[in-house]
Amino acid sequence: MAAKTRQTRQAAVIGGNRIPFARANGKYARASNLDMLTATLDGLVARYGLAGERLGEVVAGAVLKHSRDFNLTREAVLGSRLAPSTPAYDVQQACGTGLEAAIAVSNKIRLGQIESGVAGGVDTASDAPIAVNEDLRRILVALNGARSASARLKLLGKLRPGQIVPEIPQNSEPRTGLSMGEHAAITAKEWGVSREAQDELAAASHRHLAAAYDRGFFDDLVTPYLGVTRDDNLRPDSSVEKLAKLKPVFGRGEDATMTAGNSTPLTDGSALVLLGSDEWAAEHKLPVLAHFVDAETAAVDYVHGRDGLLTAPVYAVPRLLERNGLTLQDFDFYEIHEAFASTVLATLKAWEDPAFSKERLGLDSPLGSIDRSRLNVNGSSLAAGHPFAATGGRIVASLAKALHEKGSGRGLISICAAGGQGVVAILEAVK
C-alpha cells in the first residue's frame, strides 16, 4: 500500500490586491513586470499586515517576459516586505496564468503542504521583451564564445544592417499566424454573435465596473500605482450608442462585428490573491471571503480541428460541473473573462446549443442558459483591461469579495487562454 491518502481541507481566499490596470504605452510605460509585481505584493502585505511574515509560497507569472526575469516572482518577493524566507516560483499559461497560479497554491493548501500563499500574475505590453533577430543572435552567441581577437573580428565582419531589425512579440498564434482577434472573429461568425449583443455586453462591463468603484467595492482590492487610482480604460459614460459608432477591427464585411470597444485593449497591470487555510486565516485574524472549491483545465485543437481558439472553457466547465454534481444554473455569480465580448457570448451560446452539446460536449442535454444579471456583476476585462497574467488574480479576488458580501452561494470562473486552452474554477461563500 502506498502512503495513507491525506485528508484534504479547504483552501480559503482571504483577499487580494491589484494595481489599477492601465492601457499599454501609457501611464505604466516605464514600469517593468518586476516593478508592478513588487508594488502589488507590497500593497497586499500592507492590506493584510504581513510585513516580515514568511508565507508558504508565492506563485505568479507573466506572459510577456524578459529573459532577465527568469525568476520574476522570487525577485518580487525579495524586493517586497515579505520575509525573504518566503519561497516563490513562476508559472505561465497565457491568460490562464493567474488562475492557474491560484489553483496551484490552493491545492498545496488543501494538501496541507503550505498554510498560506499568494497567487497571481503581471503583464506589461508596454515594456515587452524585444529580442534580437535570429541571425544577429547567432553571431552574438558565437562572439561571446570566440577565443581570439581575430576570431572576434571575423565574426564582427559578418554583421549586416538588416540584422538589427528586432523581433517584437506578436499577439498572434504561432501555429496559425492569426491574431487572437481574428480567431475570435471566426468564432463570433460561427455562432452568429451580433454586433449589438457585443456592444451591450461591453457597455454593461463599463457600467458595472464604474458602479463598483463608486460604491467602494475596490477600496480593499486595489492599491493605486504611479498616480493611477482607477483602471484607465474604464469609460463610466460608455453606452451602446457610443460603442455602435466604432469601426470594426476584426473580421470582414458584414461579419465584421468586433471593434476596439467590444475587444479588450492591450493593458499593463498586476494582480494577486492571498490564500490560506482556514486555521491560518483565523490565527492571523484575517477574514475568509470564500473557499476555492475546484478547478479544471481544457484544451482544444484549434489548429486542425473545428474548435475556436478561445473555446476551451466551453469544454472545461461541463467537466467541472459533472465532477462537483452541479448544474450551470447552481451559481450566484459568473465570471467569464471578457477577452472579447464575442467570446463570452459564443461561450454562452455553445452551452445553450443542443446539437453542439450532444456532438461536441457529449452531453444528453445542453448546460442551458444563465441568468445574465449574475454575469460579471462588478465589471470585467472589457472595462478594466486585460494584462494577460493579471486577469486571474483580479477575478478570483473580486468574486470572493462578491460572495462574501452576499454571504452565501457559489461563483464560476471561466478564462480562455492562447494556445486553445481554458481554465475554470468554482468558489463558494463561507457560511
Place this chain on the structure above:
Amino acid sequence: MSNDRLRDFSNTGIAGRLGVPRVPLLRRHEPGRPLLPGPALVSAVGAGRFAKPIGALVEESGQSVVESAGEDKLAAVVLDLTAAASLADLAAAQQILTPAVRKIAPSGRLLVLGPEPAEASTGEAAAVAQALDGLVRSIGKELRAGATANLLVVAADALPAAVDSSVRFFLSARSAYVDGQVVHVGVPVGAPQDPVGMDDPIDPDRPLAGRVAVVTGAARGIGAAIADTLARDGASIVAVDIPAAGENLAKVANRTAGVALQLDITAADAPERLLGHLRERHGGVDLVVHNAGITRDKLLANMDAARWDSVLAVNLAAQLRINDALLTDETVLREAGRIVCVSSQSGIAGNRGQTNYAASKAGIIGMVRAYAPRFAERGATINAVAPGFIETEMTQKMPLGTREAGRRVNSLRQGGLPVDVAETIGWLGQSSSGGVNGQVVRVCGQSILGA
C-alpha cells in the same frame, strides 16, 4: 528635515559675527537616549506631594537631582507648587525660579505643577493658583535656546502616578515644540490602576507596546509621522487614508509593520467599516487618532457651499460620527482607550481665508470637551492637539513671506516638525495618561497667535 535655512544659517559662525539672532536647534527624542541629558533641579514650596516621586523618576533615569541652582547647567527645573496657597508661597517660588532659569541648558525644561484654581478654598489660594498661569507663560517667552516652560494643573485628589506620563513627556525631548502650555491632570479615568511602575512597568522607550492605534490621514504629512512615531513607541498601526492615497499609505503601513485601510472617512458607511475592521482584524482598538484634515481656503465673502461642506465633512462631521460609533459600540474601544483629535491653531486664533477650516477646528475643541465625560465613563479619554506652524508639504507651498512670518512668531522662533505633533499624541495615547481628559494641547512653540 530642515528646510528652515535661517535656522541653519543662524547657527554658523558668520551669522554670529553678523549678529543674526540664533534660531535654536531643538533636542528631539531618540530611542535609547536618557530622559534628560543633565541634572535636574527638583523642588517644592510647602508640602508638595510630587517633588519626591519626580526626583526619584529623574534619578531612576540616570540623572542627578539638585535642590537649588548652583554652578551646573540644568537640563530641567521642576517646581512643585501644588501646595502653594498664599502670596508668600508665590514669592518663595520666585526665589527658587530666578536663579534656576539662569542655569537652564539649551532645550532645557521648566515644569511647574500647580493646584487647580477651581478647587481653591480661599480667594487668595485661587489667585495664586491662577497666577502660575501667567508666571509660566511668561517664563516660556523669556527662555532661550530651545528651552520650554509648561504648567501641569493637578487636581487635589490626583496621586503622583496620575502625573507620571505627563511629567515624563514634558521633561523629555518628546515635547520639543510644546511650550507655554497649561495641562490639567485629574484622577485617571476608568478602573483604578496600579501606580505606574509597580505591577506592570511601562518601558519608557516603548510606552505604547501592545496597543492598537488607528491613524486617519496617515499616507503623508503629520499623519505619516504619527504612524511612524506610535509604531516606534510599540503600537500596532492601522493606517487609514482615502483610496486614492493608497500607494503612499501602503508604504507607511509596511514601514511600521502595520496595516493599511483604504477608507474615505466621510463615506456613509465609514464608521461601520472602520469599527468592523478594528473588531475583526485587531480585536479592538486602544488609540484613535483623528488626523485627516483638508483646507479649502477662500474669504468668507467668496465662500461657496462646496468648499464649506467638504471641509466640515472631513474635519468635523467624520470625527463626530466615528466617535459616536465608538461610544455606542461596546466591543471595539478597549479599556484605557484614548481618542486624540487634531485641531489647529486656526481653530483657536482664527485665520483670514479659513472660516470653514477654523470653524471645523474650533468645533473639534467643543466636541472634545463635550465627549470627555462620556468617554471617561468608558474608562477612555478624548483630547485634542492643536498644531501651530508645522513644516510639511502644505506649509512648504506657502508664499515665502507668509511662511517666514508663520515660522517666527513663537517663543522657539521656528516651525515645528510633524514628529512634534506625533510625540504629543503618543503621550496622550498612553494607558497611563488617563488623568488628562478633555484637554487641548497646543504644539506651537508658544505661538503668539490666539494665546
